[in-house]
Amino acid sequence: MKLVVGLGNPGAKYAATRHNVGFWVVDEVARRLGSECSREKWKSHAALVRVGAERVILCKPQTFMNNSGEAARAVFDYFSELSADDVIAIYDDMDFPVGDLRLREKGSAGGHNGVKSLIAHLGTESFARVRVGIGRPEQKSAVISYVLSPFPAAERPAMDETVNHAAEAVLFALQNSFTLAMNRFNGT
Template identity: 40%
Template sequence: MYIIAGLGNPGKEYAGTRHNAGFAVIDALADKYNIDVDTAKHKGLIGKGIIDGQKVILVKPLTYMNLSGECIREVMDYYKADIDDLIVIFDDISLEPGRLRLRAKGSAGGHNGIKNIIAQLGSDKFKRIKFGVGDKPKEWDLADWVLSRYPKEVEADVENGIKKACDAVACIMNEGIESGMNKYNG
């Protein structure tokens, strides 16, 4: 069984923002595979289902980004999941909008949600899909940037990226992270 967690912030005011890229991918997976992510449990919203014949739990932490690890740790503990079965999807300002970068493990790279997950799990050895949201312009504050919405001219790239991220999740589960990195890290 895989735990697939998309990071974001709860609330309508954050929907569609760059920081909610992980939530957008979870929503797309839920739509594509007919999984209801509507059970409030473990400090998040979860949904159980099947992707390509494999059992999955889709997770949207409701703890706000900086405490995402609390929810993920509770889900992992409750389902006695191994860290090898965790896939985390989150926003990355170092990538162009909609671009993906898959990793088998690694540091938080300055991302507070990932820092908290590493702290809560005591390990950085979990699979991740970084979703490009574009680099912050010099005159912008980082928090304002990641909480802003995409301009019209990149919306198609973002939608394409969401579809690719869904395919990347299935690829990781069926073929492994190395294959996923070869296919999606362009």
């Protein structure tokens, strides 16, 4: 069993914002598998799907970004067979330009509050990550308004392509391994 958790904020107000690219990727994975995250369970909008023989939970926490770990913990409490090695977290990352995609097997939160929450509730930094570059605002004081704003029209095609690429990476990792996905999708 695997848990694919996209980080974002619930509600129409945040749906198109930079901070919600994790939700976009999970939605694209679900779409490609003929599903949607319509089940309201585990403090999330979720879907139970199969990728080959593997059971997969697709999860979009509805706890707001800074409390994303609460939803992941709820899934863990329900499915006792899950471990941190079974998690793929997908989220926005300001450390990379718009459209960059980076996969890592583990690491720190890097200042991302949603990832901090996952680490706190899972009790480890050892879970896979798909980091989607959203760029950085010119002024450090503008970070919150930046991540909670939509992409400008000029950047949206690059983001749509990156979301598709990230969904391909997640599906490849589920069918093969995360290590192979890193080798194939990092730097492309």
